[in-house]
């Protein structure tokens with residue numbers, strides 16, 4: 001558990017959110033009748049409308065506390081506590097695995113690729129959305145506007161932007177985690193150029209409140225801008241490291257085993273690229289020391305393989 005100890009040691013106050021209640025969740029208002037609920041690691045959101053409750057994601061770690069959070073707000077406001085709609089940000093089980101708790105009769109909405117992937121995965125916990133869209137779809141539920149958009153693959157190939165223009169809010173999951181370095185994204189970026197671009201796209205929308213799907217607090221535009229700069233710094237540092245780290249010593253050291261040479265070289269480039277970024281963001285983004293190398297490895301591979309940077313044709 002050394003890495004989580006490190007993460008904890010460098011967790012600054014700005015990374016942490018409000019305290020959880022004794023059942024293990026916090027529910028709060030985002031704006032107007034839009035609310036969010038967290039267990040400190042995952043987030044869902046919900047909109048209380050005159051036609052029922054529209055839920056955005058159903059992380060299994062929050063599980064039954066999602067309905068409890070809705071009940072809390074319904075009791076306080078006199079609105080209905082009946083969840084009638086569930087919008088999936090993307091198909092991943094860690095954000096959708098409590099979907100089946102809301103039964104078969106609610107309306108599930110998602111990207112058409114989310115439907116394809118959920119039909120493929122055939123997980124009873126995550127029924128596929130019956131209502132789908134391709135690029136854009138604006139919903140009007142109970143008089144509330146919810147603008148869904150797909151801007152290409154990023155963290156996953158089906159991850160969408162959920163904009164609530166009347167609530168000054170954007171929900172975009174698994175891209176930026178306010179206050180934190182991207183957690184484990186080193187392993188789960190499906191499309192690195194798309195992942196990097198997603199922060200730019202997010203900032204083209206008008207909004208004040210960012211719901212990132214992770215960790216214990218909401219985000220601001222500054223949080224997303226910091227994430228964007230962090231990723232840009234990783235990309236720039238990766239290019240520099242590709243330019244400067246000489247593969248020759250690794251070929252000599254591991255002469256007998258060419259794959260060891262490749263691994264040793266890539267590890268060295270990753271460490272060289274990550275070091276200045278860790279130095280810059282330690283104390284700025286929690287867990288930068290823990291996760292930057294993993295993210296850098298992925299970015300580095302994308303720069304080599306997607307962009308062809310540093311690729312030389314044998315003379």
Ligand SMILES: [Zn+2]
Nearest residue numbers: 092155156174
């Ligand atoms: Zn995901």
